[in-house]
Amino acid sequence: MxxxxxxxxxxxxxxxxxxxxxxxxxxxxxxxxxxxxxxxxxxxxxxxxxxxxxxxxxxxxxxxxxxxxxxxxxxxxxxxxxxxxxxxxxxxxxHVGVDVPQANPWWWDVLAHGRASEHAGTFDIDWDAGPVLLPVLDADEEKALSELSLSDDRTQLRYYERAFPIAPGTGDAGTAQEVHERQHYRLVSWKRGAAELTYRRFFDVSTLAAVRxxxxxxxxxxxxxxxxxxxxxxxxxxxxxxxxxxxxxxxxxxxxxxxxxxxxxxxxxxxxxxxxxxxxxxxxxxxxGYEALREIQGVFVDPDGAGVLTQLAAEHTGRKESAHAAEHAARREVADTILAAEVRRIAALVPVPETAPSTEPDPGEAAERVRAAVAELLCGFPVYRSYLPEGRDALDTAVTVARTHRPDLADLLEAIRAAMLADPAGLLATRVQQTSGMVMAKGVEDTAFYRWNRFVALNEVGGDPSRFGVAPQEFHRALAAREASWPVTMTTLSTHDTKRSEDVRARLAVLAEIPGEWADRLRRWAAAHPLPDRSLELLAWQNLVGAWPIPAERMSGYLTKAAKEAKLVTSHVEAVPEVDEAIAAWPEQVLGDTEIVAEIEEFVTRIAGPGRANSLGQKLLQIAGPGVPDVYQGTELFEYSLVDPDNRRPVDWAARRELLARLDDGWLPDVDAGIDSAGAAKLLVTASALRLRRYRPEVFTGYRPLPAQGPAARHAVAFARSASLVAVATRLPVGLAERGGWADTVLPLPEGTADWHDVITDTPVDGAAPRLGQLLNRYPVALLVRPA
Structure with missing residues (x-):
């Protein structure tokens, strides 16, 4: 449609x-x-x-x-x-936010009136489990409860700056603690939320309550x-x-x-x-558009770098672990810890197979077996969730994977599958499907992607770090399929949720072309400035060069979050103060080492130019390709941000307006203007392609790969839209330079016609099969169009 x-x-x-x-x-x-x-x-x-x-x-x-x-x-x-x-x-x-109950009138009413509230059915609350648990108190729950107080009119219960409603008629007498025991809710330690929460939430965020x-x-x-x-x-x-x-x-x-x-x-x-x-x-x-992100970025990653970077990661961490093994371990960990409440709630719905009286297990052991079966099932899905009955294959795979890890739980796993298939709209099937995505997101995106750090450019939302890049053939198949089946789906390269910006990933992609050189640098730098965890060192140094230059404060905030997400030496739930302090201090120590800083600057200068070529290539292929391209705020210039909140910093709009005005006056900026370039070349590519899409939409139809011919053909990725639009980008620019450039490589244009114009440089194109050395002489990309 x-x-x-x-x-x-x-x-x-x-x-x-x-x-x-x-x-x-x-x-x-x-x-x-x-x-x-x-x-x-x-x-x-x-x-x-x-x-x-x-x-x-x-x-x-x-x-x-x-x-x-x-x-x-x-x-x-x-x-x-x-x-x-x-x-x-x-x-x-x-979901809705419930961090400050007074700010949410529906939640406030539910807390005040319980099941009698007109909004009781709005939230996904397990009312049969007793009062609603609110995990807002400090870890020492007994001490925290002693610090409760009442408002002067006794209509609110207070815990420092937090306020909670008092049910009508329950606050007239008694201490704050006694009044608390009469409410439809109970204030508990924040640590109890993971295992005992009685309302569904967004992932593990107890301040976001799910609505029905x-x-x-x-x-x-x-x-x-x-x-x-x-x-x-x-x-x-x-x-x-x-x-x-x-x-x-x-x-x-x-x-x-x-x-x-x-x-x-x-x-x-x-x-x-x-x-x-x-x-x-x-x-x-x-x-x-995350699937488009993986495909478009992936085609700029050199698969030949996989071997050296895999060996470096194994050597540096002392572990030879596959991405899938790391992901499964992380998923099981979050299922057992921060999402234990969800697992417990599902386990209560599982029909337990009958056993012979002589083999009947202890009730506690039986309950633990059910919880383990649920956790293993949730960790076995190959996708975020199945959609029964259409998603039967994903459920079958999850059961098979779970049985591989825990063959002793086969009876329970088969019972869960049978119950889900018998009633795909039932509560058990619903809860499993809702929760498998939570386990995937928290276990993979927010844990394994901070642990398994072979090459972090691939550790992205929608990505698969085990697949080292995307071959041109796979790239073209994916874009052709998008045009055929989902022509107006959104495509993206950066969002408010991406782990690092498109330009950081584009720069890091260069490391796959020079893995040996990178390995030597990392070993030397990590020896000079170690971190409390070896895998964190892999992550830290890659992100440091990817986002360089970056102030110590920004890098410290990022590393602190990354380490807590990885959950290896510290975490949000179980913080280790001395580890947190060492990690937070690391960026300042590195940036204070003048010798190391000089080496970093020299190295980043070496990879920044090829990184910018990758950035321009990604942007052009995204905007010119099938789908509706989205530009995340500020990324029309080179923009080197890490995960939120770093990627939500203020944007310099005045600089962008000024640069766009200069471009409209005919300025063709250089691509290589230093590692802190303002990024006018990317703005030029972005504006040229966006304007063409807006004012000549008829040329953005159809899709076919356009292979280059000649000795450097593998370094070009190009496609045609309709018979009047061609986009071409340079890939693997370091390898291209090492082989001496394009030589006599050419790009045969559609229909054998010669009436083409490059809208980026505003110049005519010479011939029906232009030499890429001439076509890409000014910029590593070109966007060709024929007259209307």
Missing amino acids: RPSAAPSSTYRLQFSRDTTFTDAIALLPYLDALGAGALYASPLLESGAGSNHGYDVVDPTRVSQERGGEEGRRALVAAVRERGLGFVLDIVPN VELPEIFEKTHREVLRWVEAGEVDGIRVDHPDGLSDPGAYARRLRAALGPQRWLLVEKILAVGEELPASWPVNGTS
Whole structure:
């Protein structure tokens, strides 16, 4: 389905109190001039105070006041329409923020009235398990409870700055502790949340409580405000955050599609495993594009570097461990720890096979076997979740994998599978499917991707670090399939959730071309400045050169988060102060070593140029390729950020406006302008391609690989769209330089015609099969178009 509202491209803005609707209005002239087809907004509903992302919605019935309120939103929509741009909105149906109960009127009412609350059915709460557990107290729970107090009017229970409602008639007498025991909730230590929580949450985040949008009345009240904007013609497209957390994503997509109508653009933030596709029954237009990220970045990675980098990782860590083994171990760890509450809740639903009286196990042992079977099953899925009955194969694989690890649990695993297949919409099947994605995300993305650090450019959302790059043939097959099946899915290279920006990954890709040189550097630097964990050293040095130059404060914040996510020598739950201090101090120590800094600068200067070539290549192939390209805020220039919150830092819009104005005056900037280049060359490529997509959409149809011919043909990746558009990029630039350049390699153009123009350099193309040495003389990329 190719809806009329699908824009030519999107530009993602992260709204917050520091980037308001008024700020966005002021940016629209720049985004319009850049060639963006639509403004793509982060969630705009009322969220937690000071939120820099908006995914912690506290009131779905009104727009965020910090971002500008309803008046500001209307003004923004009017300004967007005046520019002829589209408006795409991110929504969060899975959960709401409950960190500050008073800020969320529904949650406050539930805490005050329990099951009698009009909103009791809104949240996915296990009411039969007793009072709602709120994991907000310090680790010493007994001491923390002694510190509870009452408000002067005895209507609120207080724990320092936190306030909680008191049920009517229960606070008139007694101490704060006695009043607490009468409530529909219990305040407990934050450590108990992982194992005992009685409400479903977003991953392991207890401050985000899941809502039951599978119920029509809950869907209606949580979507009423956004659908009002849609009905008013103010929203052209919706991107749904975290659909895998929903009880039935397919049914939700169908309900939302019915509410939106057939012509509006509908995307889901679905992370697809290699070879996985969206279920055919979902009436959506595609995903938010992580599969495209893997393919586009991967084609710039040299597979020949795998051997040396694999050996380096094994030598440095003292472990020979496959990516899959590391991922399974990490998934099992999170299932047993931070997601233990979810595993326990599923285990209570499992039909236990009957055993002979003589072999009947101890009840405690039996319960532990069930929990172990559930955990193993959740760790065995090859994808984030199955969608029964369509996802039967994924469930079968999960059972097979789990039996391989724990053959002694075969009876329980078969019982779980049989029960799930017998009732695919039942509670057991629903809980398993909701939770397998949580285990995958927390175990792989947020644990293994910080542990298994052979080559961190591949440790990305939607990526598969075990696959060292993407061969050109695989790349072309994937893009051709996208054009045929999902022509208006979103594609991306950077998002607010990526582990590192596209330009960091592009620079790191160069290491795969010079693995021996990198190995020598890393060994010497790590010996001079060790960290408490050897795998963390691999991660630290790669990210340091990838994001260089980076201040010690930013690098320290990143490493601290990375180490806690890895959970090897410290963690968020079990912090080790002396380890945390050593890790936090490491960047300052490295940056204070003048000899090491000189070596880093020399090395980064060596890889920065090829890295920029990779960056330009990635950007061109993304924008020119099938799908609707998204540009994450600020990434139209070279932008070297690490994981959030680093990638949500303020953007220098004035610099971008100034550079774009200079480009429009005919300036052709150099690509290699130093390691801290402003990135005008990337802005030139981005604007040239976005403008062409917006004003000549007819040439962005169809797809076919365009092979180069000659001795350096493997260093070119090119494709044709229609018969009037060609994109070509340089790959493996270090190897190209070492072999002496393009020589007489040529690129035969479609139809044997010679009437082509490179829109990046604004120059005519010489001949129907131009020499790549001439075509790519100024920039490592070219975007060729024929006259209309």
